[in-house]
Amino acid sequence: MKTLTVSVASKNPAKIDAVSAVLEKLQLGAEIVPVDAGSGVSAQPFSLEETRQGAVNRAQAALLGKYDLAFGLEGGVYVLEESLYLCNWGALATKEGRIYTAAGAQLPLPERISEQLRAGRELGPVMDEYAGEIGIRHHKGAIGILTSGLVKRNEMFEHIVELLAGQFLKDSD
Numbered sequence: 001m002k003t004l005t006v007s008v009a010s011k012n013p014a015k016i017d018a019v020s021a022v023l024e025k026l027q028l029g030a031e032i033v034p035v036d037a038g039s040g041v042s043a044q045p046f047s048l049e050e051t052r053q054g055a056v057n058r059a060q061a062a063l064l065g066k067y068d069l070a071f072g073l074e075g076g077v078y079v080l081e082e083s084l085y086l087c088n089w090g091a092l093a094t095k096e097g098r099i100y101t102a103a104g105a106q107l108p109l110p111e112r113i114s115e116q117l118r119a120g121r122e123l124g125p126v127m128d129e130y131a132g133e134i135g136i137r138h139h140k141g142a143i144g145i146l147t148s149g150l151v152k153r154n155e156m157f158e159h160i161v162e163l164l165a166g167q168f169l170k171d172s173d
């Protein structure tokens with residue numbers, strides 16, 4: 001197969017590392033280009049729909065008319081039985097105009113964190129304050145803090161990227 005050109009719609013290492021790891025595993029030999037591509041939704045998405053849309057918008061924007069494939073990954077929260085849950089979505093756009101979507105891990109946020117988000121703050125800085133660390137969203141993420149380091153943000157995104165790449169490969173059989 002000819003080497004594919006692939007972009008990822010973020011400069012966040014947790015997202016770039018996830019895409020790199022999966023493409024390496026699949027031996028697609030692709031070089032990944034991180035690009036700035038807006039999500040077109042709120043900085044802090046507040047529903048499954050909005051989070052998924054952010055991933056789709058990012059993937060489509062990151063094709064830039066020159067890549068074969070573009071990945072968009074987006075974190076957000078949604079309300080379920082009065083609790084806020086962390087959710088994660090990904091999208092893969094192809095230059096032919098196909099779009100694949102998949103969701104990843106979801107888990108409830110502690111009330112102390114949820115109340116800050118309801119007040120309009122973004123999860124990234126709220127998580128840093130909660131854990132007394134800086135830049136959590138760039139590596140282990142909220143999910144890393146909330147699972148005692150067992151599942152890190154890049155690993156969680158890796159699973160989503162596998163779900164996306166797998167659907168793409170099934171169509172390319």
Ligand SMILES: O=P(O)(O)OP(=O)(O)OP(=O)(O)OC[C@H]1O[C@@H](n2cnc3c(O)ncnc32)[C@H](O)[C@@H]1O
Nearest residue numbers: 010012043044074075122123124127137141142143
């Ligand atoms: O640079 P980009 O690609 O935008 O990466 P990001 O870390 O801002 O990630 P998202 O935009 O996908 O996430 C939307 C918001 O949710 C926050 N967020 C989502 N998941 C998180 C996590 O696991 N840890 C910390 N913050 C998270 C993040 O800070 C944003 O405010």
Ligand SMILES: [Mg+2]
Nearest residue numbers: 039043044075
């Ligand atoms: Mg962001």
